[in-house]
Amino acid sequence: MVAVRVLVMGAGGGGGNSLVRSLRAGDPSLEVVGCHADRFILKQSIADRNHLIQPVHHRAFISSLRRVIEAERIDLLIPESDIHVAAVGRGRRRLPCRVFLPRNPVIAVCQDKLRLTRFLQTRGLPVPATYGLTRGDARDIRRGLRIAGTRPAWCRIRRGSGSAGAIPVRSVASARLWMGYWKEMRGVPARDFTLSEFLPGRDFACQSLWRAGGLVLIKTCERLAYFWGDNNPSGTSSIASLAKTCREPALVDLTIRAVRALDPRASGAFSLDFREDADGAPRITEVNVGRLLTGTPIFDHAGKHNMALTYVRLALEEPVEIRDEYDVADRYYMVRDLDTVPGVFAAEDLFTDIEDARR
Known part of the structure; x- marks a missing residue:
């Protein structure tokens, strides 16, 4: 059997390397190739092989991707950031491999927060x-x-x-x-x-995978602490340093409504951010499409289904049988810090091998 070959963009960065780890955890037989436009970041890649490509805004960006795809016989290209999603979406017809992205008009709406908020508001969805x-x-x-x-x-x-x-x-x-x-x-x-509107409540992420308008898999987590939160003027970030899995059916319902409003035939990854208002009601603040979140390890290493691997299988049109789309793994935590590999731990394991010297 010929191994499936995937090309991960952003290789060598924290998000790219986390995605590679998740894919290998899901299916060690995958051949994972990496690419990046920065040779120094690329040097840190843990992919099997790595290629330096042109930056997204360079006129030869798609051509350089094509060369890698053809040389490595890539089956699937996986964007790692919003800028990758937009550029690959525009050039997808020129790429000799599969991509698993929403339609370009959907990408455009979701990557403009004002347009997105207005769109969702007119469809009766809760937004600030x-x-x-x-x-x-x-x-x-x-x-x-x-x-x-x-x-x-x-x-x-x-x-x-x-x-x-x-x-x-x-x-x-x-x-x-x-x-x-x-x-x-x-x-x-x-x-x-x-x-x-300023939303002071809890902060959630809801990552979902869709194919031809059908929800295949969805998971939720709550962000508890943030990278550089104390140093940012905002006091927050979309990148969690500490997160926990959670069971929030109301967020799942809102995600389904929002995605179907955006595209009744939605395919790809749709990840929604929610923040609670002063009354504890969740509002949709962002919809990230076409890529997995940088915090995807909590969705890949906790629960029954590895979301990164499911993304690949859906993109390749392989059969995916998931009985319960909402995959909840109770009481798992993800811990991340600079220059460390993200860790996902069951709550009961958080203090294993730790001696409490506070008293």
Whole structure:
């Protein structure tokens, strides 16, 4: 039997290496090839073989991917970031292998947080009250703060990941200073920012896999602590340093409604972020599509089904028989830190081989 060959983008980075580990844990026979546009990050890759490719914005990006795919006889290309998803989505017809991505219009909506929020709101789904800034002057910001309806309000950039450009603001002055910094130092105009309702409650991720409009597998976790949370102006991040599995059927129901609203024939990975409002009601804050989350180890190493491997099997149109789509593994924790391999532990194992010297 010929081994399946997959090409993982972002190889060598934390998310790329975690994905490689998950794939190998699910099926050791997989041949995993890695690629990256940064030779230094690529040097850290744990894939079987690695290729240096052109950056996403280079005109030869798709051509360089093609060369790797043809040389390695790749069966499936797996994007690792939003920027990869968008670029591969646009160039998918020129790639001689499978990809498992939503339609390009769906990708475009989901990668613009303002468009996504408006789309979901018009379909009756719970989202934070949000205003898209236009000029960034005092009048514009006052209107945004009024629509957001909370103090502080949440000021963030419409596109990107990792909570880039996100900060809570209480006044017109603080919002103007923040956006002014991003315009002066990063070239980000005020029209790329939103002001939205501040959500103080619990933070959840819900990762799901779909094929031809049918939900195949879904898992949920709660983020408890964040990478660089104490150092970020926002005090938070989309990247959890500590997370736990959880049973939240209401989030599953909202995810199903949202994905079917986006595309009744949805295929690929759809991962929703939720944050609870002051009353404990969950609101949808993001929909990441076409890729697995960087925190996917908690979904791959806990529960009955490895999501990364299921993604591959669905992409290759292999039969996947999962009786209960909502796969819950109670009381598992994922612990992550810089320069360490993410660990997934059952709650009862958290203090194994640890002596308590606090008393």
